[in-house]
Amino acid sequence: MKILVTGGLGYIGSHVTTLLLDKDFEVLCLDNLENSSESVLDGINKITGKSPIFENIDIRDKSSLRILLDEHVDIKGVIHFAAYKAVEESHKIPLDYYQNNVVGLLNLLELISTKRIPLIFSSSCTVYGQAKKLPIKESTPYQPPTSPYGYTKQVGEQIIKHTCKAYPNFSAISLRYFNPIGAHPTSKIGENPRGVPQNLVPFLTQTVMGKHSVLKVFGSNYNTPDGTCIRDYIHVMDLAQAHIDSLDFLISNEKSIYETFNVGTGSGVSVLELIKTFEKVTGEEVPFEYNEPRTGDTEAAFADIKKIEKKIGWKSKYSLEEALKNAWEWEKNQ
Numbered sequence: 001m002k003i004l005v006t007g008g009l010g011y012i013g014s015h016v017t018t019l020l021l022d023k024d025f026e027v028l029c030l031d032n033l034e035n036s037s038e039s040v041l042d043g044i045n046k047i048t049g050k051s052p053i054f055e056n057i058d059i060r061d062k063s064s065l066r067i068l069l070d071e072h073v074d075i076k077g078v079i080h081f082a083a084y085k086a087v088e089e090s091h092k093i094p095l096d097y098y099q100n101n102v103v104g105l106l107n108l109l110e111l112i113s114t115k116r117i118p119l120i121f122s123s124s125c126t127v128y129g130q131a132k133k134l135p136i137k138e139s140t141p142y143q144p145p146t147s148p149y150g151y152t153k154q155v156g157e158q159i160i161k162h163t164c165k166a167y168p169n170f171s172a173i174s175l176r177y178f179n180p181i182g183a184h185p186t187s188k189i190g191e192n193p194r195g196v197p198q199n200l201v202p203f204l205t206q207t208v209m210g211k212h213s214v215l216k217v218f219g220s221n222y223n224t225p226d227g228t229c230i231r232d233y234i235h236v237m238d239l240a241q242a243h244i245d246s247l248d249f250l251i252s253n254e255k256s257i258y259e260t261f262n263v264g265t266g267s268g269v270s271v272l273e274l275i276k277t278f279e280k281v282t283g284e285e286v287p288f289e290y291n292e293p294r295t296g297d298t299e300a301a302f303a304d305i306k307k308i309e310k311k312i313g314w315k316s317k318y319s320l321e322e323a324l325k326n327a328w329e330w331e332k333n334q
């Protein structure tokens with residue numbers, strides 16, 4: 001069975017591709033390599049002994065996308081990762097974010113919505129903003145996002161929901177990821193941030209490697225047990241598995257479906273706890289200092305995962321320790 005993975009050579013897409021190949025799906029990876037490289041294909045091949053079909057195409061280029069879908073009439077599902085994802089950058093170039101994340105999605109939907117090809121969409125916990133109640137349930141209403149990036153995910157979800165309503169043969173799931181971290185346990189693929197990473201774990205591992213002098217912990221006076229922010233860190237392998245299980249659910253279901261699911265562990269971890277856990281599992285010391293809070297950060301966010309457990313049968317398996325160990329091994333391997 002052939003699955004189209006847009007952004008398939010990126011961080012999360014490459015892990016999903018390995019699991020799909022392991023499960024004997026045929027994978028068509030589309031990526032314009034703006035935030036990845038063809039060398040990811042070597043890593044995927046070393047892990048699985050197989051290769052996806054690769055096409056260097058930009059999802060904003062609707063005619064190329066149309067030609068691709070006409071060539072591959074046997075596509076049975078689409079997992080859509082291709083997007084920009086840097087929160088801070090989205091304030092500087094909002095139009096690029098809307099163009100890539102929203103127009104790219106529209107192009108894809110125009111081509112698949114009439115064809116009974118189900119879609120899995122990469123959404124984000126960013127759609128919740130600072131939720132008033134924890135853990136965060138899927139039914140929690142949207143809060144105004146703190147960035148243009150966040151708006152692209154809210155808008156993306158709404159566009160998909162309305163498309164499912166208008167085309168009864170079209171089904172989709174929006175997966176709202178919490179904080180993906182870690183790398184493939186073989187260290188052959190992982191996260192490859194462009195420039196200085198904004199996210200905690202890649203910045204931390206690069207700091208321990210000596211690429212930065214110190215990790216700044218943003219805020220120490222939050223209303224949390226140790227004063228630092230709380231997040232729900234999910235191993236990228238668990239996150240990848242959630243896509244496979246969601247795809248199975250969509251493909252095996254005859255009815256038209258639109259669902260949103262949280263993908264997290266269900267547990268909150270503070271920045272300080274994460275640093276201490278990293279030190280414990282790696283034996284490395286993390287040079288860090290407290291800094292002012294980062295604008296737009298929410299104090300605490302972690303997922304209620306009952307819905308995805310009940311409907312899809314997915315649950316995270318990897319521990320925080322494993323995720324941090326794999327992140328560190330990947331960093332050292334580069």
Ligand code: NAD
Pocket residue numbers: 006007008009010011012013030031032033034035036057058059060080081082083084085100104122123124125177178179180
């Ligand atoms: P990534 O940047 O590593 O992967 C995205 C891939 O898409 C890259 O390989 C990039 O080259 C490609 N791409 C971007 N624009 C494209 C275009 N116009 N045409 C074709 N390819 C294009 O990002 P990721 O961390 O793997 O994230 C994947 C998805 O998950 C994104 O939609 C992101 O918004 C979402 N998400 C990520 C996180 C996170 O923390 N990593 C959290 C929540 C949601």
Ligand code: WQD
Pocket residue numbers: 085087123124125126178179180198199200201203215216217218219229230231271294297
């Ligand atoms: C985690 C915690 C920081 C860096 C972002 C996006 C979200 C989603 C996931 C895409 C926070 C603290 C960080 C540092 C620090 N992505 N921190 N020092 O902000 O929870 O979520 O990625 O959809 O939309 O907003 O992740 O990894 O940046 O931060 O102290 O150098 O680490 O304050 O508490 P965040 P993060």
